[in-house]
Amino acid sequence: MSLSRLIIHHFRNLHAVDLELSSGFNFLVGENGSGKTSLLEAIFYLGHGRSFKSHISNRIIHYDHDQFTLFGKISEEKHDWSVGLKKTRQGDTVLKINGEDGKKISDLAHLLPMQVITPEGLTLLNGGPSYRRAFLDWGLFHQYSEFYHYWANLKRLLKQRNAALAQVRHYGELKVWDMELAKLAQVVSQMRGEYAEALRPEIEKTCQFFLPELEISVSFHQGWEKGADYSDILAQGFERDRGVGYTMIGPQKADFRFKANGLPVEDVLSRGQLKLLMCALRLAQGEHLVAQKQRQCLFLIDDFASELDPTKRALLAQRLRQSGSQVFVTAITEDQLQQMQWQEQHGDKLFTVQQGNISPLIK
Numbered sequence: 001m002s003l004s005r006l007i008i009h010h011f012r013n014l015h016a017v018d019l020e021l022s023s024g025f026n027f028l029v030g031e032n033g034s035g036k037t038s039l040l041e042a043i044f045y046l047g048h049g050r051s052f053k054s055h056i057s058n059r060i061i062h063y064d065h066d067q068f069t070l071f072g073k074i075s076e077e078k079h080d081w082s083v084g085l086k087k088t089r090q091g092d093t094v095l096k097i098n099g100e101d102g103k104k105i106s107d108l109a110h111l112l113p114m115q116v117i118t119p120e121g122l123t124l125l126n127g128g129p130s131y132r133r134a135f136l137d138w139g140l141f142h143q144y145s146e147f148y149h150y151w152a153n154l155k156r157l158l159k160q161r162n163a164a165l166a167q168v169r170h171y172g173e174l175k176v177w178d179m180e181l182a183k184l185a186q187v188v189s190q191m192r193g194e195y196a197e198a199l200r201p202e203i204e205k206t207c208q209f210f211l212p213e214l215e216i217s218v219s220f221h222q223g224w225e226k227g228a229d230y231s232d233i234l235a236q237g238f239e240r241d242r243g244v245g246y247t248m249i250g251p252q253k254a255d256f257r258f259k260a261n262g263l264p265v266e267d268v269l270s271r272g273q274l275k276l277l278m279c280a281l282r283l284a285q286g287e288h289l290v291a292q293k294q295r296q297c298l299f300l301i302d303d304f305a306s307e308l309d310p311t312k313r314a315l316l317a318q319r320l321r322q323s324g325s326q327v328f329v330t331a332i333t334e335d336q337l338q339q340m341q342w343q344e345q346h347g348d349k350l351f352t353v354q355q356g357n358i359s360p361l362i363k
């Protein structure tokens, strides 16, 4: 599966872009502020109905325009399909899939799995647990169609519980709801735990490839004491939760932690090593999806060269090639891409980005 054509209008500084893309590597080269990240952001928007940079869509629409539009043609082995998305300053969204109107953003969800690797993405390793929960949930979401339903209900029940904590006086008033919450928490945590376990060998193998000098270990924490019944935890914590006004313990605190030689990675790894580890995790997860569901995901890699020495750049390129995925890579200068070994014969494409205009150099 690959994005074979992309048309963009008035998305940040990208006024009118129409690209035929490679199903392998697409390199985007341009100066600061030329529009490289915006192109990756547009692809991400097409797949998620939201940005990875800003929650406010009015900031994404070109300053002089009232709406942006995106169109993508996706080619799969046996057929092509298309997605069109329009967002207006009034906040309206129009989504078409295969030309059919009236689609919801949630209809996009499973269509275009993507992995984003940006300098800001290091929060996966040095940010709070929410980034790592999102990482696990991404995999579950693409692998199990029922996961989203459990996850969304769990989120809703937790929100309702937090609101109810301000109103109830006795635990008896919450108990029935907590039983339902506990059941869902158990299901989501079990799925997360099993997925983390299934991913572990894939992660270890990929880390060995990128960071053979380190022994990386991973561990999943469900958010409450292992083996304990979550409904007991809720009952025991009622007075405390009522005092603070929210549920302190539970699946909303789950984490997936990484250690290098037994120490937390964020404390001991260099910036380059952190970046490689992030790439390893995202590649491992992408490959796991292929293995489980025969579904390829796209890789969006912003500022590919930063933090990596030439040898590591070549390693990353080699591993991405092996994965057979469609890859978008940005860089400021062409020479930063040298280690990525362009392969024109394999249909790689190089685009130059200048003040919002994108043109192919290698067709």
Ligand SMILES: Nc1ncnc2c1ncn2[C@@H]1O[C@H](COP(=O)(O)OP(=O)(O)OP(=O)(O)O)[C@@H](O)[C@H]1O
Residues within 6 Å of the ligand: 011, 012, 013, 030, 031, 032, 033, 034, 035, 036, 037, 038, 039, 058, 059, 060, 061, 062, 063, 064, 332, 353
């Ligand atoms: N809503 C908008 N309308 C028009 N231009 C915008 C809008 N939002 C951002 N820009 C501009 O779009 C340009 C493209 O930014 P982008 O982040 O894509 O650049 P880049 O090529 O990734 O640069 P860098 O190498 O510095 O990361 C910037 O000049 C930015 O100021």
Ligand SMILES: [Mg+2]
Residues within 6 Å of the ligand: 036, 037, 038, 302
């Ligand atoms: Mg950028």
